[in-house]
Amino acid sequence: MAQAGAGQAILVEALTKTFGEVRALRGIDLAVPRGTVLGVLGPNGAGKTTAVRILTTLLLPDGGRAVVEGRDVVREPAAVRRVIGLSGQSAAIQEELTGKENLEIIGRLYHLSWPRARARAADLLVQFDLVDAADRQAKTYSGGMQRRLDLAASLVGQPKVLFLDEPTTGLDPRSRLGMWDVIRALAAGGTTVLLATQYLDEADELADTIVVFDHGLVIAKGTAEELKGQIGGDVLEFAVPDRGRVGDAVAAVKPLSEGEPHVDADTGMVSVGVGGRGSEALIEAVRGLDAAGVVTRGLALRRPSLDDVFLALTGHATEEDGQPGRKRRSRRQAPAPAADQNRRAS
């Protein structure tokens, strides 16, 4: 069995963990080749954080095995700690210390000499575009800067394997893109990354391979393209401004649908998987909606996103809250802005 792990930065077999009544992990298997990015995708409570905490030696599993860079997390936690970096859900930095001091102290705790700790901090401040803020207390930093500093702190020890647990949660879109650039550059530099996220676009952007967690199980794995291919075909999507007519709209397009049409109650968005029938389905939808007299906005045909995959796999959207987790604050992504054009289905 040990041989099977050669070349893998992370190897997980039948991992289980239960908190009281909650079965957070119900037998997870993972294999992450060196130098790749694994996206662990799932809603709150799916077990992502529990898996990250076990792999970073913060939590003992109930059963199964987890090996990081050939070291067992239960039997050799000290060895594992020497090769990993962790950046969690909130910025784990000391706000009263400057950016530079934060990194220097982490360097000292990695047992670098003071000159080396200073040099490493200086390098990371450059790398993470924090030079101008280096001597300011971290509490004066923006959210994006704090998260960059936190990520920099996780790299002080030059980890071979980096664990990122929702690194962009709570960030504004611009800071989010900045973090993506940083993560991409790390992966390009050969660091193995396990990226836990509930944002499908993030996994789509960054991950070589994606596993989808739901209720403590891996329910799908593959590249983003493979996963999108699983639901096959295109998605027809439109909004119904008059919420009272959503039911009529669904009834009108249901004959086109491969599965059940999905309705987002918050935004009034209806999405319908139409398989390979593409534009033909679009025309039928326009006719059907017109005949029913339903006004829609932004009727369009698009390629399936990972959101659709997630819906198809789990029957619920990623934003939906699952089991009670150890989340400290609510983190909902703002709904995507509605399509700008106004279109009548007539």
Place this chain on the structure above:
Amino acid sequence: MTAVAAPQAAPSAPDLATRARWATIDTLTITRRNLIVWYRVPAYIFFSVVQPVIFVLLFRYVFGGAIPIQGTSYVQFLLPGIIGQTAAFASFGTAIALAQELQKGVIDRLRSMPMARSAVLAGRLVADTVRMLITILIIVAVGYLVGFRFTNGIVPAIAMIVLATVFGLAICCIAAFTGLAIGDEESVQSFGLIWLFPLTFVSSAFVPIETMPGWLQAFANNQPVTFVIGAMRSLAIGGPVTANLLKSIAWLIAIFVVFAPLAVRAYKRAA
């Protein structure tokens, strides 16, 4: 982004001596970090000093006149009590800081690093002891301004300050455990150390125990704060010290033996 070549963290296959050395260095690093925080936010020290100073003034000038003390003035009686209480309440900072670090994920980060596991708690306690000692010395100075005097010689005076500090450190161990076990800053603020109020007030800190109702005297006469403050008072202004000092030491050892391992366990399990 700039590609950076940087020194590799030293991989170690540590023997006991190396580990002890690193545990000490890690503890000092964490201590240094915590002391920088206090230096940056003087409000922390300010508030831990203001409350006892107000107590000194209130009891000295408001309640003190109504509390007759056999054989000495009230301010002589009061100051060791206030210092004992100050040392105990210094633990508030320990509990809150640890709960904050837990909540912010700082402890997760540190626990995922190849540093000594004992250093986070040890560094916290060392820094808290430094802060407590500074606070105690300020209260002694304020005491001198309102008429308190050490009348038993310099060595017993120093012994009193040491005893107060060790007592405070013992309470900090309890606070470290509660802070980590509760793990939520607001709950720690509200409930974490509420037990300190009856423990310090229902003692010989502010009033002679003989003035309390009988059932309360039974508690006040047999609880550790009374022994510690009794010993401190005798060291400061004279009087029989041995019995109280021995009982204090026994209690303090018991507190360390029970709560230091509990705090370490709570740290290891912190989630």
